[in-house]
Amino acid sequence: MAVDIGIDLGSSKTVIFSSSKVVLEVPNVVTVDSDSWEVVYTGENAKQTIGRTPESMQTVFPIEHGVISDYDLAEYMLKEYMTTAFGNKILRPRIMATLPAGLTELQHHSLSNVLESAGGRNITVIESPLAIAFSLGLDFSSPHGSLIVDIGAGTTDVAVISMGDIAVCNSFKTASFDIDAQIIRYVRKEFNIEIGQLTAESIKVKVGTAVERDVEIAVIAKGRNVFTGLPESFEITSSEVYEAIKDTIDTICNAIREVLNKTDPDLVADIMADGMYLAGGGSLLLGMPQKISEYLGIEVHHLSDPTHSVVRGAAVALKNSELLKNVDYQMRSIKELEIE
Numbered sequence: 001m002a003v004d005i006g007i008d009l010g011s012s013k014t015v016i017f018s019s020s021k022v023v024l025e026v027p028n029v030v031t032v033d034s035d036s037w038e039v040v041y042t043g044e045n046a047k048q049t050i051g052r053t054p055e056s057m058q059t060v061f062p063i064e065h066g067v068i069s070d071y072d073l074a075e076y077m078l079k080e081y082m083t084t085a086f087g088n089k090i091l092r093p094r095i096m097a098t099l100p101a102g103l104t105e106l107q108h109h110s111l112s113n114v115l116e117s118a119g120g121r122n123i124t125v126i127e128s129p130l131a132i133a134f135s136l137g138l139d140f141s142s143p144h145g146s147l148i149v150d151i152g153a154g155t156t157d158v159a160v161i162s163m164g165d166i167a168v169c170n171s172f173k174t175a176s177f178d179i180d181a182q183i184i185r186y187v188r189k190e191f192n193i194e195i196g197q198l199t200a201e202s203i204k205v206k207v208g209t210a211v212e213r214d215v216e217i218a219v220i221a222k223g224r225n226v227f228t229g230l231p232e233s234f235e236i237t238s239s240e241v242y243e244a245i246k247d248t249i250d251t252i253c254n255a256i257r258e259v260l261n262k263t264d265p266d267l268v269a270d271i272m273a274d275g276m277y278l279a280g281g282g283s284l285l286l287g288m289p290q291k292i293s294e295y296l297g298i299e300v301h302h303l304s305d306p307t308h309s310v311v312r313g314a315a316v317a318l319k320n321s322e323l324l325k326n327v328d329y330q331m332r333s334i335k336e337l338e339i340e
C-alpha cells in the first residue's frame with residue numbers, strides 16, 4: 001500500500017495524518033531500563049511513568065524543544081508509531097515532516113534520517129509555521145505578510161510568511177512545558193509540596209489562565225510534603241496559578257514582539273491590518289489569545305484545531321507541491337519532493 005503521510009514530531013507528541021485524517025496522536029515519551037537502555041514502554045504507557053519510575057528505569061523525551069535529542073530512541077519510537085498507525089502493509093510512504101523554524105541543515109538531516117530509518121521514503125522537511133500557513137490556505141500570489149505563532153510544549157515558533165516562504169522567524173525555547181515548571185516551583189515554594197509534571201499539567205489545564213479570571217476557581221491536587229515526605233492534598237486557586245505563570249506568559253508575548261521588531265515595516269503593516277494566526281496546544285490555555293492580543297495590540301485569530309494545524313498543513317503541502325515552489329527548502333532539507 002502506497003500512502004502519503006504528514007508527521008508532526010513535537011516536543012510532547014507525534015501526530016500522524018494520512019487519508020484526510022489524524023491516524024495517530026501519541027506522547028513522545030519512552031521508558032527505558034537504566035542499565036541496558038532497552039525500551040520498556042513507549043507513548044501513553046511511558047507518559048504515565050513520568051515521575052513514577054523506580055531507580056531501574058528512566059523516562060526519556062527523545063524530542064526536546066522540537067528537535068531530536070536521542071536519535072536511537074526517536075527512531076525506535078517512530079518505527080513503533082508507524083506500525084501502530086499502518087501495520088506492516090505500508091510501502092514507500094511519501095512523508096512531509098515538520099520542524100521548528102530557523103533550525104540548521106544538520107537538524108533537518110537528523111529528522112530526515114530518523115524518518116528514513118523508520119521506513120519512510122521521499123522525505124521532505126518544512127518549518128512548522130509554513131505548514132500552518134498552508135493549512136490556512138493563505139494567498140501567496142502577492143507579497144503580503146502574515147504572522148504565524150505556534151505555542152507548543154517545548155518551543156514557541158514565531159514566523160512572518162510572505163509569498164509562500166518565511167521572511168523572518170525565530171524559535172524560542174519558552175513554551176507550555178515552562179508553564180508546568182513554574183507551577184511546580186510555585187507549589188513547592190508556597191505549599192512546601194513537591195508535585196510531578198503530570199500533576200502540574202493537569203492544574204494548568206483545569207485552572208490555568210493567561211489573564212485574571214472574573215470568577216475564581218480552584219482544584220485539589222496531591223503531592224509530597226517536602227519536610228515529612230508524606231503524601232498531602234492541597235487546594236490551588238486560579239489566581240495563584242495566574243501568579244505562578246504570568247512571567248512565563250509575558251516571556252512568550254515578548255518573543256512574538258521580538259520577531260515583529262525585526263520585521264520589515266510594510267510586512268508589519270499587513271499584520272496590523274489582518275491580525276495574526278495562533279496555533280499550538282499552548283494556545284489553549286484560557287485567555288491566551290486575549291493576552292497576546294492585548295500585549296501586542298494585534299487582533300488574534302485562534303485556529304479552530306490548534307494542535308493539528310501543523311500536520312494538516314504538511315498534508316496540504318504533500319497534495320499540492322506548487323505550494324513549495326517559493327520555499328527555499330533546498331537550503332533547509334535534503335530530500336527533493338518526488339512527485340509520483
Ligand SMILES: Nc1ncnc2c1ncn2[C@@H]1O[C@H](COP(=O)(O)OP(=O)(O)OP(=O)(O)O)[C@@H](O)[C@H]1O
Pocket residue numbers: 009010011012013014065066151152153154155156175176177201204205208280281282283284285286306307
Ligand atoms: N487546554 C489546555 N490548556 C493549557 N495547555 C494545554 C491545553 N491543552 C494542551 N495544552 C498544552 O499544550 C502542550 C502541547 O502542545 P503541542 O501539541 O502544540 O506541542 P508539541 O507540538 O508536542 O510541541 P512543540 O511544538 O513545542 O515541539 C502541552 O504542554 C499541553 O499541556
Ligand SMILES: [Mg+2]
Pocket residue numbers: 008010011128150152153280310
Ligand atoms: Mg508543535
